[in-house]
Amino acid sequence: xxxxVFQLFINGHSLNSIEAVDTLLKICRENLNGNYQLEIVDIQxxxxxxxxxxxxxxPTLIRMEPAPVNRIIGALNVRSRVLAGLGISxxxx
Amino acid sequence: xxxQKLETGNASFDHISHGGLPIGRTTLVAGSSGSAxxxxxxxxxxxxxxxxxxxxxxxxxxxxxxxIRKHLRSFHWDIDTWEKEGKWIFVDAAPKEEIIIAxxxxxxxxxxxxxxxxxxxxxxxxxxxxSIGSIFTQFHEETHTIRRELxxxxxxxxxxxxxxxxxxxxxEEYGNITRFGVEEFLTDNVVILRNxxxxxxxxxxxxxxxxRGSDHEKGENPFTINAEKAIVxxxxxxxxxxxxxxxxxxxxxxxxxxxxxxxxxxxxxxxxVSGAIGAGKTLLVANFINGIREKKERCLLMAFEESSAQLxxxxxxxxxxxxxxxxxxxxxxxxxxxxxxSLEDHFINIQEIVKTFKPDRIAIDSLSALSRASSDKGFRExxxxxxxxxxxxxxxxxxxxxxxxxxxxxxxxxxxISPITDTIILLRYVEMSGEMQRSIAVLKMRGSKHDxxxxxxxxxxxxANIGKHFEGISGILTGNPMLIKLE
Numbered sequence: 001x002x003x004x005v006f007q008l009f010i011n012g013h014s015l016n017s018i019e020a021v022d023t024l025l026k027i028c029r030e031n032l033n034g035n036y037q038l039e040i041v042d043i044q045x046x047x048x049x050x051x052x053x054x055x056x057x058x059p060t061l062i063r064m065e066p067a068p069v070n071r072i073i074g075a076l077n078v079r080s081r082v083l084a085g086l087g088i089s090x091x092x093x
Numbered sequence: 094x095x096x097q098k099l100e101t102g103n104a105s106f107d108h109i110s111h112g113g114l115p116i117g118r119t120t121l122v123a124g125s126s127g128s129a130x131x132x133x134x135x136x137x138x139x140x141x142x143x144x145x146x147x148x149x150x151x152x153x154x155x156x157x158x159x160x161i162r163k164h165l166r167s168f169h170w171d172i173d174t175w176e177k178e179g180k181w182i183f184v185d186a187a188p189k190e191e192i193i194i195a196x197x198x199x200x201x202x203x204x205x206x207x208x209x210x211x212x213x214x215x216x217x218x219x220x221x222x223x224s225i226g227s228i229f230t231q232f233h234e235e236t237h238t239i240r241r242e243l244x245x246x247x248x249x250x251x252x253x254x255x256x257x258x259x260x261x262x263x264x265e266e267y268g269n270i271t272r273f274g275v276e277e278f279l280t281d282n283v284v285i286l287r288n289x290x291x292x293x294x295x296x297x298x299x300x301x302x303x304x305r306g307s308d309h310e311k312g313e314n315p316f317t318i319n320a321e322k323a324i325v326x327x328x329x330x331x332x333x334x335x336x337x338x339x340x341x342x343x344x345x346x347x348x349x350x351x352x353x354x355x356x357x358x359x360x361x362x363x364x365x366v367s368g369a370i371g372a373g374k375t376l377l378v379a380n381f382i383n384g385i386r387e388k389k390e391r392c393l394l395m396a397f398e399e400s401s402a403q404l405x406x407x408x409x410x411x412x413x414x415x416x417x418x419x420x421x422x423x424x425x426x427x428x429x430x431x432x433x434x435s436l437e438d439h440f441i442n443i444q445e446i447v448k449t450f451k452p453d454r455i456a457i458d459s460l461s462a463l464s465r466a467s468s469d470k471g472f473r474e475x476x477x478x479x480x481x482x483x484x485x486x487x488x489x490x491x492x493x494x495x496x497x498x499x500x501x502x503x504x505x506x507x508x509x510i511s512p513i514t515d516t517i518i519l520l521r522y523v524e525m526s527g528e529m530q531r532s533i534a535v536l537k538m539r540g541s542k543h544d545x546x547x548x549x550x551x552x553x554x555x556x557a558n559i560g561k562h563f564e565g566i567s568g569i570l571t572g573n574p575m576l577i578k579l580e
Contacts, residue, residue: 011202019197043203047210055203056186057232068191073232075197085194 004028004036004086005065011058012044016075020059023076031088063087096306099218099256102140105326109310110301114282119250119257120304121279123271124286129297129318130260131156131164133286134221136323137258139170141219142180149219150211150255152184155227168323182211188231195235201242205249212253220250220257229273236273247279270302281305287313291468295435299326315474317437325441327478338540343454343489344387346380349559350518353535353544358516361487362539363480365460365510367494368520373531373550374493375399376557377518378456379408381491382415385423390453392418393446396428397462404428411556425450431466436475439463443479447486454489460510461495469509476510498572499529515539520550523563523574532569533559 008024010017021040028036043050043058053062057073063086072085098112107113114120114137124130138149153161161183165172175181184207212220229239250257259279261271266287283302288295298313316326342357351357358364368374378394385392396404404426408415418424427446431439447455457463464472483490492510499522511517517536522529533550535543546562547569568574 009203011200011206014200014202016198016200043206047206050203051207051210054185054187054189055207056201056228057199057204058202059199060203062191070191071189071193072196073193074195074199077197081194081196085196 002035002066004032004063004088006036006038007041007053007062007064008038009041009043009050009053009055009058009060009062012042014058017059019075019077020061023079023082024061027079027082027086027088031083096304098307100145101137102144103136103324103326105316105328106299106324109299109314109326109328110304111307111309114256114258115304115307116256117251117254118281119247119259119279120282120284121271121275122258122260122284122286123263124260125263125266125288128286128288129324130262130286131161131223132318133284133324134223134258134260135161135165135170136168138181138219138221139165139168139323142175143170146180147218148180148182148215149221150182150184150208150215150217152186152208152220152222154186154222154231155188155224157187158183158185168320179215182215182217184208184211186228188227193231195232199235199238201239201246205246208246209249209253212255217253217255220253220255222246222257222259224260224262225275226262226272240273243275243279291470294466294468294471296468296471297437299324315437315471317435317441319438319441322441325437327437327440327474329474329478339487343390344384345377346382346384347377347557347559350377350380350533350557353533353546353548353559354516354538355541355543358489358491359540360489361484362515363483363490363492363513364516364518365492365494365514366518366520367496369496369499369522372520372522373533373552373557374495374520375404375407375458376411376552377520378458378491378493379404379411379413379415380557381454381456382408382418382424383413385418385454389423391423391451392425392454392456393443393450393452394424394426394456394458395443396426396458397431398459399428401426401428410554411552412554413556425452431463434466436463436467436471439466440475440479440482444482447488452488454491455483457490457492459493459495461493464509473509477513480510480513516543519570521547521569523566523569525566525574525576532563534570 041049061072063070076082097116099116100107100113122130141147141149162172261275263271266289282304285300287298297316299316300313301309314326314329319325339360341360343360344357345351366374366377382392405415516538519534519536521532523532531550532547534547548562549560551558565577566574
């Protein structure tokens with residue numbers, strides 16, 4: 001199974017940010033079997049990274065690998081859609 | 094109460110807005126695609142840096158930053174240096190190549206933080222957000238969220254106290270202010286840019302719809318995009334009918350014509366010669382130019398029908414030496430096709446020449462040719478703006494206009510301009526006894542008496558010759574001359 005590399009941009013402890021972090025961690029734990037790297041960027045603390053990545057919306061999840069790079073914005077609260085968006089099939093379970 | 098304004102540096106805009114954009118506030122600039130919204134914003138920042146040393150932040154939601162840089166360089170704005178010196182900061186919010194999907198609720202706090210940081214970093218006094226509509230397209234399924242979030246952006250802007258422009262698309266030139274109704278929450282100040290296609294010609298206008306708590310010129314003002322000065326507005330509504338009227342006379346170059354108009358044209362007056370093809374209009378122009386010799390005046394000739402070689406040859410045929418006048422620096426001849434640019438551009442071009450050459454007289458041969466370059470409405474506005482400008486500068490003008498019929502008749506051009514001319518001279522053919530004779534008559538002359546006779550007009554190798562009046566003939570102006578038996 002290929003390596004997944006993620007960057008998740010959040011804004012402090014905003015409601016949407018907390019929800020997104022929770023959901024993503026859950027998915028990683030349950031579906032990726034340790035085959036992932038996740039960097040959580042708080043734009044309050046590290047605005048340069050947000051600038052570099054051209055982030056507008058919070059939360060923004062970037063899947064850097066596997067290619068192609070794609071982005072999901074929002075609180076990630078519909079699990080099946082997040083999985084589809086990240087190209088992770090439930091087969092990986 | 095009149096709220097304070099920030100001078101934009103675009104003199105023509107500052108003129109119609111009575112001082113610039115409302116200071117510390119946000120102005121919505123709405124326009125259809127291709128209406129120069131981005132340029133309007135970019136010019137606002139560029140002039141701020143160039144003229145007032147006020148740093149600016151440019152947010153792009155639509156065009157890629159590199160494309161904007163290229164665009165700016167084409168107007169000779171030194172974007173590279175400004176970015177290096179930290180006077181101009183881009184906030185890149187343009188769409189990325191990657192696919193974006195939305196799952197769940199989100200906000201635009203990242204954008205607000207980036208915007209605020211950029212403003213703080215360069216201490217920006219000017220901010221441009223171009224264009225707000227694209228963010229709706231980027232997040233097309235979430236328009237409610239975007240609306241809610243844009244209100245937050247507007248609040249951030251007002252807290253930052255920078256004078257800002259937000260651009261927005263509109264779908265029709267005359268209809269809803271913006272496509273996504275952003276005016277609902279950005280309502281205080283609205284400027285509309287239009288790019289209307291009428292009779293196969295484009296006409297750009299700018300209208301200040303409202304500046305809350307402040308006055309400004311109303312209605313549409315034409316503008317043009319100039320390679321040197323970017324957006325230049327021709328301030329129609331801001332013109333004042335307050336020019337001095339001289340009683341000084343200047344010669345028409347033909348003594349007999351001077352006699353008909355009681356001693357010559359008034360200095361600073363606008364004079365029209367109307368006639369069919371070959372009736373002697375250009376001859377009158379040549380004499381008007383030749384009239385500068387006496388007092389060493391300077392004259393600018395804008396020729397829209399003939400090349401300079403042709404003009405010089407014809408003038409020589411009438412015993413008038415243009416070349417010599419030009420060598421003495423008294424005459425400047427500009428020959429161009431009217432179609433090469435819009436009327437607004439011609440206007441600005443003439444203004445530039447007037448500024449450097451400082452003529453006492455201007456001759457335009459012919460206005461009818463110039464009217465081809467525009468719609469009727471545009472032409473009328475051009476004439477009004479142009480004559481007001483000439484009067485303001487106290488330049489005496491002689492324009493020619495073609496009539497479509499050989500004998501009698503008037504032209505559309507004349508209909509447009511005759512109310513604002515001071516003198517109208519008619520050159521008409523008279524068909525008599527199997528011969529085309531020429532006639533000359535003064536139809537009107539403001540503030541002066543004039544000859545009311547229709548006189549014979551002949552052209553020889555010595556030039557123009559004005560003779561006796563057509564005795565016993567009536568119906569010349571209607572094109573049906575008849576001999577009346579005299580008792």
